[in-house]
Amino acid sequence: MSIKLSRKHLFFRGSRREGWVLSRKKIFQRFLAASVLFLSLFGLGLNPQEQETWQVISLDLKQVSKPQLASWGLDFLMEKEGRLYVVSSPQDRIRLAGANLAYHPEPAFSGRPVAVPSSAAGGINGDYHSADELKTDLRSLEAGHPGLAKVYDIGRSLEGRALYALKVSGNVGAAEPEAQVLFLGGHHAREWISVEVPFFLGKYLLDNYLADSRVRHIVDHSEVWIVPLVNPDGLEYSIHVYRYWRKNRRDNGDGSFGVDLNRNYDYQWGYDNLGSSPEPDSAVYRGRSPFSEPEAAAVRDLFRGNNFQALISYHSFSQTIYYPWGYSRRPVENAERMKALAAGMSQRIQEVAGKVYRYGQSSLVSYLTNGETTDWAFGLNGIPAYTIELEPGSEQAGGFFNAETEILSIFNDNLPAALYLIEDCISRYRPPGWGEGPSGKERPSAAGDPGIRSTEKRGG
Amino acid sequence: MYKLKIVVLLALGFLLAWHPFPLRGQMALGQYEEEAPVCTWNIFGPSGAAGLSLGDTMFTLAADASALFTNPALMTRLPSLAVSLGGSLQSADFFRYGPVNTGPLSTVGNAGLSTAAADLAAVSVRVLGWSVGLGLALSEIYDRPEAVARSASPYYLLSFSQSGYLRTLNLSLGREIIDGLSLGLGLNLVSGRWEWNLTDAWSGVTIIDSRTRSLSGYFFNGGLCWQASAGLSLAAVFRAPYQRKAASRSSLHYSAQSADILIQGSGEDTFYQPLVLGLGLACKFFDQFQFTGEMTYWNWSSYRASLLGEDVARDFRDTWKAGLGLECLSWLRLFKQYFDLPSRIGLVYDPQPMSSPRSSYINFSLGVGLYWKGIHLDLGTILGAENGSGRHLTAQRLALTLTVFSGPRPAKG
Numbered sequence: 013m014s015i016k017l018s019r020k021h022l023f024f025r026g027s028r029r030e031g032w033v034l035s036r037k038k039i040f041q042r043f044l045a046a047s048v049l050f051l052s053l054f055g056l057g058l059n060p061q062e063q064e065t066w067q068v069i070s071l072d073l074k075q076v077s078k079p080q081l082a083s084w085g086l087d088f089l090m091e092k093e094g095r096l097y098v099v100s101s102p103q104d105r106i107r108l109a110g111a112n113l114a115y116h117p118e119p120a121f122s123g124r125p126v127a128v129p130s131s132a133a134g135g136i137n138g139d140y141h142s143a144d145e146l147k148t149d150l151r152s153l154e155a156g157h158p159g160l161a162k163v164y165d166i167g168r169s170l171e172g173r174a175l176y177a178l179k180v181s182g183n184v185g186a187a188e189p190e191a192q193v194l195f196l197g198g199h200h201a202r203e204w205i206s207v208e209v210p211f212f213l214g215k216y217l218l219d220n221y222l223a224d225s226r227v228r229h230i231v232d233h234s235e236v237w238i239v240p241l242v243n244p245d246g247l248e249y250s251i252h253v254y255r256y257w258r259k260n261r262r263d264n265g266d267g268s269f270g271v272d273l274n275r276n277y278d279y280q281w282g283y284d285n286l287g288s289s290p291e292p293d294s295a296v297y298r299g300r301s302p303f304s305e306p307e308a309a310a311v312r313d314l315f316r317g318n319n320f321q322a323l324i325s326y327h328s329f330s331q332t333i334y335y336p337w338g339y340s341r342r343p344v345e346n347a348e349r350m351k352a353l354a355a356g357m358s359q360r361i362q363e364v365a366g367k368v369y370r371y372g373q374s375s376l377v378s379y380l381t382n383g384e385t386t387d388w389a390f391g392l393n394g395i396p397a398y399t400i401e402l403e404p405g406s407e408q409a410g411g412f413f414n415a416e417t418e419i420l421s422i423f424n425d426n427l428p429a430a431l432y433l434i435e436d437c438i439s440r441y442r443p444p445g446w447g448e449g450p451s452g453k454e455r456p457s458a459a460g461d462p463g464i465r466s467t468e469k470r471g472g
Numbered sequence: 473m474y475k476l477k478i479v480v481l482l483a484l485g486f487l488l489a490w491h492p493f494p495l496r497g498q499m500a501l502g503q504y505e506e507e508a509p510v511c512t513w514n515i516f517g518p519s520g521a522a523g524l525s526l527g528d529t530m531f532t533l534a535a536d537a538s539a540l541f542t543n544p545a546l547m548t549r550l551p552s553l554a555v556s557l558g559g560s561l562q563s564a565d566f567f568r569y570g571p572v573n574t575g576p577l578s579t580v581g582n583a584g585l586s587t588a589a590a591d592l593a594a595v596s597v598r599v600l601g602w603s604v605g606l607g608l609a610l611s612e613i614y615d616r617p618e619a620v621a622r623s624a625s626p627y628y629l630l631s632f633s634q635s636g637y638l639r640t641l642n643l644s645l646g647r648e649i650i651d652g653l654s655l656g657l658g659l660n661l662v663s664g665r666w667e668w669n670l671t672d673a674w675s676g677v678t679i680i681d682s683r684t685r686s687l688s689g690y691f692f693n694g695g696l697c698w699q700a701s702a703g704l705s706l707a708a709v710f711r712a713p714y715q716r717k718a719a720s721r722s723s724l725h726y727s728a729q730s731a732d733i734l735i736q737g738s739g740e741d742t743f744y745q746p747l748v749l750g751l752g753l754a755c756k757f758f759d760q761f762q763f764t765g766e767m768t769y770w771n772w773s774s775y776r777a778s779l780l781g782e783d784v785a786r787d788f789r790d791t792w793k794a795g796l797g798l799e800c801l802s803w804l805r806l807f808k809q810y811f812d813l814p815s816r817i818g819l820v821y822d823p824q825p826m827s828s829p830r831s832s833y834i835n836f837s838l839g840v841g842l843y844w845k846g847i848h849l850d851l852g853t854i855l856g857a858e859n860g861s862g863r864h865l866t867a868q869r870l871a872l873t874l875t876v877f878s879g880p881r882p883a884k885g
Binding site: 134135136137138140142144145171249252253254255256257267268269270404406407408409410411413414415416 | 506570571573574578670672676677679683722724726728730731733734735736737738739780783784785
């Protein structure tokens with residue numbers, strides 16, 4: 013019996029068929045199941061509404077004594093390897109910080125994934141997903157969370173691999189007037205971690221829907237779309253042939269291979285030869301024409317069928333949050349919210365474990381890029397759009413490599429930022445016709461705030 | 473004296489057959505997937521120089537003891553004792569393989585690979601009407617031309633190498649069940665190694681991608697041959713489908729000033745080898761001429777490859793390979809001795825299983841033999857030209873086979 017129960021499991025399914033006479037074994041099994049369910053819902057004596065603000069943390073017993081903590085009214089969970097695990101409220105954590113006592117959040121007790129799916133483990137790429145493993149795990153999420161998760165086939169790569177989008181939402185099969193946020197990963201083949209973070213975001217939202225009221229609110233009031241792997245052909249080549257491969261697998265016909273998918277979007281495509289290259293053998297070759305590559309075109313088509321309010325495209329590496337413009341050093345205008353959100357995300361990432369993610373306008377903080385995803389999303393669709401370059405911070409610290417043991421910690425670092433962005437979109441979202449008085453004068457203008465979009469266009 | 477000769481030949485044959493590490497060698501035409509054998513996917517079995525020069529026909533004529541790998545029934549057509557030893561020289565062109573000409577490494581023109589090998593040891597003995605064969609051969613080679621790109625300033629190094637082999641140990645049994653019709657069955661144990669090394673290094677950073685496989689598996693082969701008339705022989709053969717398994721390990725290591733990251737994997741690779749069926753005929757005419765023709769069907773559409781438990785894409789189609797050969801017998805008197813001098817030519821059509829690009833090889837073969845009493849020395853060569861990949865790959869192989877016969881050849885051999 014899994015503690016990950018879908019809503020239909022909350023009812024006593026099957027009892028009529030089996031009758032009321034239950035064997036002792038079945039009674040025990042059901043008691044156990046009910047206990048697990050009870051604990052998952054009301055774990056640690058907290059009701060679901062409160063659980064989101066409570067957190068299990070651990071403290072070093074060399075720095076703190078149990079009587080001292082007991083005097084503060086903290087609930088002890090256990091003592092293990094010199095650390096004391098306690099349940100803490102926000103006030104407790106403020107008090108601990110005020111007393112200069114260091115503590116670690118313990119995601120294993122906080123609903124976050126603590127192990128990569130077994131299907132992803134093994135193989136040349138270790139715990140990272142291959143295209144096939146990702147397909148299996150996305151389908152598994154869909155099957156394990158009916159009503160909350162749906163996997164869409166949004167296109168085919170050059171080599172014929174399916175491109176998948178995971179939609180996470182309450183009543184997922186219906187097109188409801190809700191905020192839509194898109195998370196992309198795996199534009200660049202060698203950036204394996206960029207596939208994992210959006211995948212685990214989807215998994216986190218689904219696995220914690222029942223137990224965490226914050227997650228439930230997000231899922232019930234938004235549509236979170238996740239395309240964890242935009243470039244499956246490139247990823248497979250990176251796994252099986254050359255680890256540092258970046259582009260897709262287009263045969264350019266001149267002996268070179270690949271188009272940089274993150275230079276293939278049509279907004280300011282080919283603006284200059286600094287932000288992308290017309291040379292096929294360049295690592296930033298932009299392709300023969302905008303959206304010449306089916307992988308980028310699939311993202312475009314997903315956009316056309318929806319009305320996203322924000323976008324994050326995960327990449328690696330450098331620990332930076334970029335927002336448009338990338339094609340020009342002209343400062344972006346009318347984007348105060350986008351800038352503020354970047355600062356907010358950076359702050360939330362730092363709050364997890366102290367990791368510092370810089371943020372700023374892409375072309376000013378980093379280098380010029382044109383035909384890039386977030387310029388396109390902001391320039392043509394007017395939505396806040398971010399490239400988050402994940403860890404590490406430098407090539408000497410690992411570059412495009414992350415140890416397998418870092419996958420979940422990097423996800424955990426980035427989780428609050430993603431949730432923050434979704435919640436912001438939810439809070440600002442107004443359904444079509446909202447505020448429309450008899451004269452229609454009260455209807456808000458979508459053009460004035462990129463966070464407010466209509467939801468007339470739908471579908472995967 | 474006769475018994476001693478048999479014992480010595482048997483001992484020599486078994487000694488060679490059990491030689492644990494055959495040298496590398498096989499014909500090479502250039503293929504792309506990492507598990508692809510050098511030259512061609514359509515390797516039915518190792519054959520001697522005589523079969524090679526007769527258009528790679530190998531299961532209708534009993535030229536030497538290598539027959540046990542291709543059609544064990546042919547052992548009944550050999551003298552009561554046959555011991556064959558073979559070696560070869562080969563060279564081949566490659567274009568796309570591993571990271572070469574698929575992305576990070578480019579070559580100007582095709583890359584070449586040359587190898588030499590002692591690649592065949594087989595013995596066939598007939599006892600109480602049964603023919604028993606034991607052989608060891610190098611059946612597949614996975615080598616690729618080494619590729620290195622480097623620069624001193626800025627420092628940069630990218631190097632790639634791949635090597636490997638598969639050897640087959642065959643134990644066969646054959647018997648003439650009715651007059652002119654023989655059957656044979658062989659058990660084949662395969663084993664081998666495969667290694668891949670890619671090093672990517674630049675200022676302060678080194679990435680080493682190392683992979684190894686220990687290959688193993690077994691399969692059955694068998695066939696029949698029918699002496700339809702004094703001048704006509706017919707044959708049919710099969711090779712059963714089987715799983716070639718590999719204990720596989722991989723290591724991906726990134727080292728830099730502040731990072732030492734190791735991603736390791738281990739597990740089992742599986743390569744599902746297809747069913748192969750073949751038909752052949754050989755007919756004699758004008759006493760001194762002999763014609764052979766063979767066709768083999770390869771059920772490559774059933775081929776599957778799984779690396780560390782994960783299926784990898786291989787879009788293969790079924791293929792038919794065809795070979796034709798013509799042999800002309802003559803003789804030579806030298807040092808007061810008469811030598812038989814068979815000369816041979818052949819033609820082979822060898823389509824490859826990849827659906828894209830569709831690729832096939834046309835091979836032309838040539839050979840000659842020098843036979844004196846029970847000692848046969850055959851020399852054969854095959855020259856291949858590939859069409860379909862756009863790279864005009866070529867391959868050559870020169871094979872030499874020494875066979876020592878003892879005892880009478882069957883009346884209808």
